[in-house]
Amino acid sequence: MxxxxxxxxxxxxxxxxxxxxxxxxxxxxxxxxxxxxxxxxxxxxxxxxxxxxxxxxxxxxxxxxxxxxxxxxxxxxxxxxxxxxxxxxxxxxxxxxxxxxxxxxxxxxxxxxxxxxxxxxxxxxxxxxxxxxxxxxxxxxxxxxxxxxxxxxxxxxxxLEGRRPVSLGGARSGDVLAVSGPLGASAAGLAVLSDAESGPESWPDVVALHRVPSPDLTQGPIAAAAGAHAMTDISDGLVEELITMSRAAGLAMEVRVDAIPRRGDLDAVADELGADVGEWVLTGGEDHHLLAAFEPASVPAGWTVIGSVREAGGPVPEVWVDGRRVGGPDGPDLHGWQSFSQPRR
Amino acid sequence: MxxxxxxxxxxxxxxxxxxxxxxxxxxxxxxxxxxxxxxxxxxxxxxxxxxxxxxxxxxxxxxxxxxxxxxxxxxxxxxxxxxxxxxxxxxxxxxxxxxxxxxxxxxxxxxxxxxxxxxxxxxxxxxxxxxxxxxxxxxxxxxxxxxxxxxxxxxxxxxLEGRRPVSLGGARSGDVLAVSGPLGASAAGLAVLSDAESGPESWPDVVALHRVPSPDLTQGPIAAAAGAHAMTDISDGLVEELITMSRAAGLAMEVRVDAIPRRGDLDAVADELGADVGEWVLTGGEDHHLLAAFEPASVPAGWTVIGSVREAGGPVPEVWVDGRRVGGPDGPDLHGWQSFSQPRR
CATH class of the missing domain: 3.30.1330.10 (PurM-like, N-terminal domain)
Structure with missing residues (x-):
């Protein structure tokens, strides 16, 4: 300039x-x-x-x-x-x-x-x-x-101000997985905007979060200072980020849907739109909250534990949601958004 | 990624x-x-x-x-x-x-x-x-x-490795202006490519320099270490950069066309295409060689003095080429390339 x-x-x-x-x-x-x-x-x-x-x-x-x-x-x-x-x-x-x-x-x-x-x-x-x-x-x-x-x-x-950088691939077996904020709001906002019948004014909060996500990014330095082993932001959807982390660490990742934080209004939005709130939470991208792997005793305040890391049973990626494998080559088609709108290979 | x-x-x-x-x-x-x-x-x-x-x-x-x-x-x-x-x-x-x-x-x-x-x-x-x-x-x-x-x-x-950053606006009255390489080659290469009659193979060197300029960018740190007062790269054409430097410093800039280094083949290319080699040298952008203002005794080896800096006679920008004013509001339309292809205001 x-x-x-x-x-x-x-x-x-x-x-x-x-x-x-x-x-x-x-x-x-x-x-x-x-x-x-x-x-x-x-x-x-x-x-x-x-x-x-x-x-x-x-x-x-x-x-x-x-x-x-x-x-x-x-x-x-x-x-x-x-x-x-x-x-x-x-x-x-x-x-x-x-x-x-x-x-x-x-x-x-x-x-x-x-x-x-x-x-x-x-x-x-x-x-x-x-x-x-x-x-x-x-x-x-x-x-x-x-x-x-x-x-x-x-x-x-x-x-970094003296903190050690937290890579994608540093998760260890026995770690817990935690997120820094509620997931699925941006996807819900997008669904409201895409729905011919509901105007954006019917669910202004999730629409606003789709337009401008508001992750608390100070949690990145906080997690690094707390000794997080691995971290990424959730831009492509939780499952997609877990697949990436699993592949990078060579370990299996498992999460429970009911442990994943979501906004109180998300179920009502899903009901009105006839949508699946679980899919928003698992695959909705662009919330930009953080996903990290910590030693169980090291999870900072403000983070919610959603699952854990363990040895993989075979080739990675290996990701499990509520006991169902989703991250393998034969897993269900439950992937996040990609720019070119093509299924992952 | x-x-x-x-x-x-x-x-x-x-x-x-x-x-x-x-x-x-x-x-x-x-x-x-x-x-x-x-x-x-x-x-x-x-x-x-x-x-x-x-x-x-x-x-x-x-x-x-x-x-x-x-x-x-x-x-x-x-x-x-x-x-x-x-x-x-x-x-x-x-x-x-x-x-x-x-x-x-x-x-x-x-x-x-x-x-x-x-x-x-x-x-x-x-x-x-x-x-x-x-x-x-x-x-x-x-x-x-x-x-x-x-x-x-x-x-x-x-x-910067300990060097002081060299801004656009630091030129001082009495400085000389110097460039780190020959100008106009990229403009000549563009003219060859745009000419319906000459193929790129007729003047491969200037065409290659249009496709990929090859400024010696180590001259930037060298000039900074030599105490350059002001510096910019020539991306929009020499006159345009002089106008920017004049405005930023509140000083007049003057250059002589015959002092500006240019490749030995540039006149022949201009002759063949019926083009004005002076315009290429003065307004041709994208060579990305460096333009700097130095104390006269501080010009590093490899740089060519093309003019000088003096007090402005009135409002800046004030740029003179061979004794003609080009950088004022009423100067001739001798400006570099702008992305939106509009004359400068």
Missing amino acids: TSDDAGGGPGGIDRCAPVGRIGERAVISALTAAATAAGPADDIVIGSGDDAAVLDIGGSTVISTDTVVEGRHFRFDWSTPRQVGARAVIQSAADVAAMGGRTTGLVISIACPPETPVGVVLDLNDGVVDAAHGLGARVLGGDLVAAAEVVVSVTAVGA | TSDDAGGGPGGIDRCAPVGRIGERAVISALTAAATAAGPADDIVIGSGDDAAVLDIGGSTVISTDTVVEGRHFRFDWSTPRQVGARAVIQSAADVAAMGGRTTGLVISIACPPETPVGVVLDLNDGVVDAAHGLGARVLGGDLVAAAEVVVSVTAVGA
């Missing part, structure tokens, strides 16, 4: 004009102004507006990137640009939290059609900035390019 | 099959295998294949992101996927170099239509990995999503 005085700040820009007419520099100038207006800055040496940002993280740096595409990961008729921006940040920050890191900064790339109104890009950026500030992080820079559809990439960087 | 044994490594995957049929996980597995097969790893604590990567940079971290879009920043009939990947890396690494940083790692996001052959994504990734290794850097992770067109975002992170 480069700063640009010409063209005015966010206040001086015509929000209804297409991005292609206002020009990249003027829009980037407005985005930069919004990103640098406020927020934590202790560790920022050089922020947004130069060739690159410079920050003093101190110790190990955690880095992760995530991309969302209009029409595939979000719809502007279901989410505001601000919600889309916030969700993109939380997705990337959840990956940093899943290593035990605290997100300190992020860079964002926005691709959009030239005819996109400038206000859409500014609102999306506001969502990014707000979500970053909510995490105690700062927007460090970005890129704005023309494309056929809106594509938003967020790369988050974080600090 | 998550690692995935099922589906085989790069050797076991059908390169002609569409990404959407092979599935995201299997393709990511192949990409991860390629990224982790070799390359420098001294500072990598946890590499590609977990929720996020962890690296020990030590001291300040530099971070920058850049995005390229099919049909706008590259064309697959003009560049191979491997070249597209390499170029995306160099673009981001040039921003890190322009702060005085050495790129140590990067994350990549690839969006592509589900019908894209897997081989295209693997080749693109190979270009990313090769270019990263060429810079002494490592691919730390990434994301693969479906989209209407190919969009590649590279976020590079680098180390």
Whole structure:
């Protein structure tokens, strides 16, 4: 990003004009102004507006990137640009939290059609900035390019602050599995939005959690400090993450559905929609709460034990739900969402 | 990225099959295998294949992101996927170099239509990995999503290794302006590719430099160590970068065209195409060589002095080329390339 005085700040820009007419520099100038207006800055040496940002993280740096595409990961008729921006940040920050890191900064790339109104890009950026500030992080820079559809990439960087990073594959036999928040809400919200008969206003809470998930990402550092052996965020659904953890550790994972925390309203939503609440809880992605393996005595407050880790009986992945095997090559088709919408091989 | 044994490594995957049929996980597995097969790893604590990567940079971290879009920043009939990947890396690494940083790692996001052959994504990734290794850097992770067109975002992170970061705006009156390599080659290569009559084989060198620029990015840390006051990489054309530097410093910048280094074959290419070699040198972007302001006695070996910095006579930007003002509001329309193809305001 480069700063640009010409063209005015966010206040001086015509929000209804297409991005292609206002020009990249003027829009980037407005985005930069919004990103640098406020927020934590202790560790920022050089922020947004130069060739690159410079920050003093101190110790190990955690880095992760995530991309969302209009029409595939979000719809502007279901989410505001601000919600889309916030969700993109939380997705990337959840990956940093899943290593035990605290997100300190992020860079964002926005691709959009030239005819996109400038206000859409500014609102999306506001969502990014707000979500970053909510995490105690700062927007460090970005890129704005023309494309056929809106594509938003967020790369988050974080600090371990002396904690050991928690990998995917470190679970040990005898560990318990625990989650940091209630599952299935985002899937329920998506189901409400997809249902022709129920309006979003009928179940506003789960719809809001689909639009912008609100995992407590401070639980990542807390789990790392508590000595978690393995951790990931639940982005593709619990079963999918258990399969990944099982494969990475070479161990079997088992969970009980009735132990998995879920919101009090989830059963009522499922009843109204004729949906299966268990499927939301097991396969619904995008809640971005954390899943971790701990020694039984080390589970931090705020985490709910949902199962355990044991030696595998054969080739991994080996995942069991209520005594039924789901993670094997011949298991039932109970998998999380994948970007290309194809069954897992 | 998550690692995935099922589906085989790069050797076991059908390169002609569409990404959407092979599935995201299997393709990511192949990409991860390629990224982790070799390359420098001294500072990598946890590499590609977990929720996020962890690296020990030590001291300040530099971070920058850049995005390229099919049909706008590259064309697959003009560049191979491997070249597209390499170029995306160099673009981001040039921003890190322009702060005085050495790129140590990067994350990549690839969006592509589900019908894209897997081989295209693997080749693109190979270009990313090769270019990263060429810079002494490592691919730390990434994301693969479906989209209407190919969009590649590279976020590079680098180390300052004790050097002071060199900002855009630090030029001082009395400084000389210098560049780290010959300009205009990428623009000439683009002109050859765009010309209906000359085939790329007639001027293979400039065409190759358009496909994959080859700036010496070690000059960034060298310039920082030499005490450069300001620096940027030439991505949007020399005049555009001078305008940015002038505005950021509040000073006037003047250059002489005959002092600007250019390849020996550039005049012959311009002659054949009936093009203006001066325009390529002044406004051609994407060479990604570095432009810096130094005290006259501090210009490192390998840099060419092209002009100087002085007090501005009025409002900035104020840029002079061969005694003609080009950077003012009433200057001639001699601007670099912008993503949205609109004249600067």
